[in-house]
Amino acid sequence: MLSQLHIRNFAVVRQLDIDFAQGMTAITGETGAGKSIALDALGLCLGNRADTEWVRAGSDKAEVVAAFTLSADSPASQWLALHELQADDDDCVVRRVVTAEGRSKAWINGYPATVGQLRELAPLLVNIHGQHEHQLLTRADHQLAIVDGYAQHATLLEGVRTAYQRWYQLRKQQKTLAQQSSDVQSRHELLAYQVQELDEFALTEGEYEVIDQQFKRAANSAALVEDSSFALNALFDGEHNNAHGLIQTALSRLEAQLDVDEGLAPAVQLLREAGVQIEEAARELRHYHEQIEIDDEQLHQLEQRVTTAVKLARKHQVEPHLLAQHHAALNAELKTLADQQVDTEQLDADVKAAASQYRQAAAKLSTSRQQAAKRLSQEIVLSMQQLNMPHAQFEIAVDADEQSPATPIGTDTVRFLVSTNPGQPIQAMAKVASGGELSRISLAIQVITASHLSTPTLMFDEVDVGVSGPTAAVVGKLLRQLGTTNQVICVTHLPQVAAKAHQQFQVEKSSDGQSTETFITALSNEQRVIELARLLGGDTITSATKANAAELLAS
Template sequence: MLTSLSIRNVVLIEALDLEFGAGLSVLTGETGAGKSILLDSLGLALGARADSGLVRAGEAQASVAATFDPPAHDHRAWALLAENGIEPEPGESLLIRRTLKADGGSRAFVNDQACSAALLRELGGALVEIHGQHDDRGLLNPRGHRALLDAYGRSDLAAVTQAHAAWRDAVDRLAQARATLDNATRDRDYLAHAVEELSRFAPEPGEEATLADERAAMQKGARLSDDLSAVAECLTGSDGGLAQLRQAARRLDRIAGEHPALAEVLASLDRAVIEAGEAEDRLAEAAEALSFDPARLDTIETRLFDLRGLARKHQVQPDDLAALAQDMAARLAAIEGGEEHVAALEAEVVNKAAVYRSAAQALSAERQMAAGRLDAAVAAELAPLKLDAARFRTVVAPLDEGQWGPQGMDRVEFEISTNPGAPFAPLVKIASGGELSRFILALKVALAEQGGADTLIFDEIDRGVGGAVASAIGERLARLARTNQILVVTHSPQVAARGAGHMLIAKSSDGTVTRTGVHALDEAERREEIARMLSGAEITAEARAQAERLLERV
C-alpha cells in the first residue's frame, strides 16, 4: 500500500508531502489544477521515462519519493529486489526514490540503494497499477491474463508443472543419450580395431620401465662380456691364479714347520686362497647377472619399441595404455548397449509426455469453465457502467507444442467487442479512454482479490458519464477498496462522495509564481468541494444540500 508521496520541484509543484490511507481516496479539483502533474510525479518514481520538462523552471533538480508498507512475504516485489541484490530488513517499508536533473540525467534508489530505472519500472508495476487513457500495462497486458484466470478459477498448476519438469528432464536425457550414441557410433570401427589391437598386445602398467631396465642390463652385459671372460681366465682353470695359490699353499704346508716365518707365510696364503675363492664366486654371480641372450634382447627391444609406438599413436604415456584399453572397451560396450538405452528413454519420453498432456488437458478444461464464469461476472458489471452494448470474452486457445510449458498448453487473452456486430479485439485496442477505464473497473471488480498490484489508481474513470453511471462507478470503486488501496482522480461528485479520504488539488499564484498544491479535506471542506462539483463556479444552498445527501447515502 502506498503510504506517502513526497514531491520536490516537479513542474508547478514546489514542495508537496502527501499521506495516504487504506480504502478509497479521491482527488478532485478544477480542470488545469495539476492533477496530471501529481500522476506524472508518481509515474516518475515508478520508473517512467525521465522527461527533463518535469523539472520546475529555474530549478536544477526534481525528486519524487514514494513509500510503501511492506508487501506480503510472498509478494513479487521481494523476488525482484532479491534478484537485484537488494534485501530490505524484515518489516521495513519500501522507499522508492527518483531524482531528475534539468539536463535530463536521472538516478533511481530503493531504500537508499542505487538501482536501475528498469528495476523501478518492474517494482512499480508490481506495487501500483495506474489505469488511464493511455495505460497499456496491468490488465491490458495479455502476458498476465493466464495467471489472472488461473487465480480466478483457483486452478492448481502443481500437477502440470511437475509433469512438465519430468517430461523435459526425460527429453534432455534422451537428447544426451542420442548425442553420445551418435558420437560413439561414428567411432565404432576405430574403437573395435583399437580394442582388438590393445587386447592382443596386452600392455601392463610399469611395463616400459621393466623392459627398459632389462634391456639396459643386457646391453651392459654384452659390453662387459670380454672383460669378464679375461678376468675369469686369470682366476679359474688349471693355470689360473687361484690354482697357483692352492698349489703353493700345499707345498709350503709340508715345510712350514721348519721355520716360524714359513708358518706366517702359509697363514697369509690360506687367507689369499679364501679371498680368491670368494672373488671367484662373486665373479660367477656377476657374469650370470650380466649374461645376455641375443634372441631375448631382440625380443625385449621389439616389445619396448612397439609399446612406445602404441603410446604415441594414442597420445598417452606407455603406462596409461592399459587404462586406455579398458576405457575403449567400455565405450565400445556402451555403443553395443546404447541403442537399447535410447529405446528405453524414448519410451519414457512418450510416457512422460502423455502424463503432461493429460494434466494440461485437465487444466485447460478448468480454464474453459473458469473463463465462462468470468465472462458472466464481467457481463453483469457492464450495463450499470453504461457499457451494456459491449461484450467480453476470455479466449482460451491451444498453443503450438513448441510453446507448451509449466503453465500448460493454453494461451489466454481477454477480448471485448464494444458495439453490436463489431468483432472482438484485445482490450488494448479500445479507442475510448473513459470506456477503457470503466471496462478495467468491471474486470477488476469481477476478479476481486485475484492478484495484481495492491494499489490501483484510476485517472478520470468517470469521464463523459454522470448520474446513475457515476454512482455505479463509485459503488464499484468502493467495493474494490475493501481489498485494495484505490486512488481515483475524479470530476464526479457521486464518485467523490464514496471516498474514505478526499484530497483537493488546487493551483495558486502570487502574481509571479504559480504553484500546485494538495490539501486533505475535513468533513466540512469535503462537503463544500462536492457541492462545488455539483453546481460549478457558484455554490448554491441546493448544491450543499445535494452534497449532504450524497455523503449520507454512502
Template structure:
C-alpha cells in the same frame, strides 16, 4: 503500497512532497491544473521514457522519488531485486529515484544503488498498475491473462509443470542418445581399430612414471657399474681389505693378554671390522639395485616410447589412455546395442508425453470452467458501469504442440465486444479511454484478490459519465480499496466522496512563474471541493448541502 512521492523541477512542479495512505485516495482539480504532470512524474520513477522536456524551464535537471512499503518475502519485487544484485535490509522501505537532465540522459537508483531503467520498468509493473488515457498496461497485456485466470479458478498447474519437465527430460535423453549413436556409427572403423590397439597395448594409469623411473635407475647403474666393481674388489678375496682387518684382529687377540695397552687397539680393530662389514653389505645392496640387463633396458625404453607415442596420437596424457580405451569401448557398445536402447527411450518419451497431455487436458477443462465463472462475474459488473451493451469472454484456446509449456497447452486471452453484433476483440482494441478504464475496473472487481500490483491508479475512469454510473464506479473503487491501494484522478463528486483521503491539484501564478501544487484537504476543504465539482465555477449553498449529503451517505 506507495507511501510517498517527491517531485523536483518537473514541468510546472517546482517542489512537491506527497504522502499516501491505504484505501481509496482521490485527486481532483480543474482541467489543466496539472494532473497529467503528476502521473507523468510517477511514470518517470516507474521506468517510463526519460524525456528532457519534463525538466522545468531554467533548471539543470528534474528528479522524482517514489517510496513504497518494504516488499514482502516471496513477492515478485523481492526476486527482481535479488536477481539484479540490489540489497535492502528486511523491513526497509523501497525508494525508487529517477533523475533526468535538461541536456538529455537519465540516471536511476533503487535505495541509492544505481540501476538500469529496464529494472525500474520491471519494478514499476510489479508495484503499480496505471489504467487510463496515459498508461495502458496491466490487464491489457495478454501475457498475464492465463495466470490471472488460474488464480481466479484456483487451477493447480503444479502437476502439469512436473509432467512437462519429465517429458522434456526424457526427450533430451533420447536426442542425446540418438546423436551419440549416429556419431559413433560414423566412426565405427576408427573406434574398432583404436580400441584393438589400446587393448593390445594395455596401458595402465601411472605406468609412464614407473617406466621412466626404472629406466633412469638402470641407466645410472650402467654409468656406475665399473666404479662399483673396483670398490667391491677392495673388500672381497683373501687379500681384500676386510680379510686383512679380520686377520690382524685375530693375531692381536692372541697377544693382547701379554700387553694390556693392546686391548684398546683390538677394540678399535673390532669396530673397524664391523663397520667394514656393514659397508660391504650396503655396497652389495647398491650393486644389486643398480644392476641392469641391457635387454630389459631396451624393452623398457621401447614400451615408454610407444606409450608416449599413443598419448600424442590420441591427444591425451599417457595416464588417460586406459580411460580413453574404456570410453571408446563404450561408444562401440552403444553401436552394438544402440537400436534397442533407442527403442526403450522412445517408449519412455511417448509415455511421458501422454502423461503431460492428460494432465494438461485436465487443466484446460478447469480453465474453461473458471472462464465461464469469470465471464459471468464480469458481466454482472458491466451494466452498472454503463457497459450494458458490451460482452466479455475469456478465450481458452489450444496451442500448437511446439507452444506447449509447463503451464499447459492453452492460450488464454480476455476479449470484449462493445456493441451488439460487433465481433470480439482484445481489450487493447477499445477506442474509448473511459470505456476501457471502466472495463478494467469491472475485471478488477471480478478478479478481486487474484494477483497484480498492490497499487492501482485509475486516470479519469469516470470520463463522460455521471449520476448512477459515477456512483457505481465509486462503489467499486471503494470495494477494491479493501485489498489494494487505489488512487483515482476524477472529475466526479460521487467518486471523490468515496475517498479515504482527498488531494487537490491546483495551478497558481505570480504573474511570471506558473506552478502546480497538490494540497491534502481537511474535512471542511473536502466538502468545499466536492461542492465545486457539483456546481462549477460558483459554489452555491445547494451544492454545499449536496456535498454534505454525499459525504454523510458514504
C-alpha cells in the same frame, strides 16, 4: 498496505512525503500537473526500468522510498522471510536510487537487493492498473491472463508448465539422438578400435613416469658406474691425494696449532664436520655403485614400452604421462554411447508418457478455466449493466482442443465475446465495442479481478477515461466498495469518483520561469469541496458548483 512514499529529485518533484491510509484514496489535479507522478515513482521503486530522465534536472540522483505495513501471514511477508530480508516489525521498506549517470541501487529493509528481487516482490505488494489497460483487452494473451488471474489456479498452471518442460526436454533428447544416430555409430566404431588398442597396451595410471625413469637409468648405467667410481676414488678410495686424506692432513696440522691460537677453532670444527660428511658420501656412493646393474634385456624391454607409449600418445594427441587417463576417458565415452543405444526404446516410452501427463494436466487446467470463465462472465455482465450498459451481453469462450500445439500455459484459446446493443449478435470484442465501451468493460473486469487478488494495495491510473455522468458515480461506488477489503489508490479526473474516496490528494505544478516543481497535498473536507467544484466547473468556482461538490461529497 502502502503507508508512506518519499520522493526526492524525481522528474519534476524536488521533495514529496506522502502518508497513505487504508480505504480508497483519490488523486486529482489539473491536466498536466503530474497526477501519475506518485505511481511512476512507486513503479521505479518496485523494479521498473531506471532511466536518467527520471532524475530531476540539476540533481545528481533521484531517490524513492516506499514503506508498506504487512500482515505476518501475507505472501509478501513469506517472500521476505524466504529471502531473509524481513524487518524486526511487520513493515517492509523498499528504497531505490538512480544516479544521473544511469546507475541504480536498491535496498529492501536496509539489505542490498537486485532489480530482479524488486520485481519478484512488487506484485505481492501492489497491483497497478494503467490508464491504457483497455487497449490490451482485445489481445488473446491478455484475455487468457485475466481468466487465469481470476481463477487463481496457480497450482494447475505450475503443473502444466512442469509437465511441458519435461515433455519438451525428453523430445529434445529424442530429436538429438535421432539426428546423431549415424554420427554415434561412427564414433562408437572408432572408440571401440581405440579402446581395444589401448587395452592391449594396458598402460596403468602413473606407469609411464616410472618406466621412463627406469629407461633413462638403464640407458645411462655405464656412465653412472664410471662417474660414481670416479667420485668415490676422488673422495675416499684413491691412493694419492683423495679429498678425505687431504682434509685429515690439514685437520691434524691445524689441531696442533690450537694451543697457540684458539682462533683456529671454527675452521677446525668445520673440517671435522667435512671429514664426516665425506665419509658418509663415500658410503652412499659405494652402495649406489654396487646396486648398478647393466641389463641389456631389461633396457630393450623398457625402450620398447616407452617408445610405444610415446607413439600412442602422439597418435591420440596427448602427453605420454596422460595416456592412461585418456584411455579411461575413451572407455567411459564408449560405455555411454553403448548405454544410449540401449536406452533409445526407454526414451521413446518416456516421451509418450510425458505427452500423456501433459495432456492430462492441460485438460484439468482447461476445466478450471471454463468454470472460472462462466463465473467471471456473469459478474462482468452485472457490472456492465451497472456501468450504464443495460443491454450488454458478455461471454468468455474457452476453446479447448487436445490436438492444439502444446505450450507452457496449456492448449486453450480464450475469446472475449460481447454485445452492447439489443439485437446485436455476440461477437469478438475488438469487432463490436467502441472506445468508451471498452473502457467501461475494462474497468468492470479490473474491479472484479482485483477483488480476487491477495495483493493488499490496488492502484488505478485514470482507468475511468471515457466514463462520465451517472456512470462515473457507479465507478466511484465500485472503487469505494473495493476499498473496504483492499487499499485503493486512484488517479482520476472525475469528481463523482473522487468524491467517493475516503481521502483525497491534490497535485499541483508551479514554476518560477526557471524550474518547475510538482506538489501533492492531502485535502481537508473543506478543501475537497473546492477541488471537487473545480473538477465540476473548471477554473471558475461558483456557489452552485460548490454546493454541487458538497452534495457529492456528502453522498
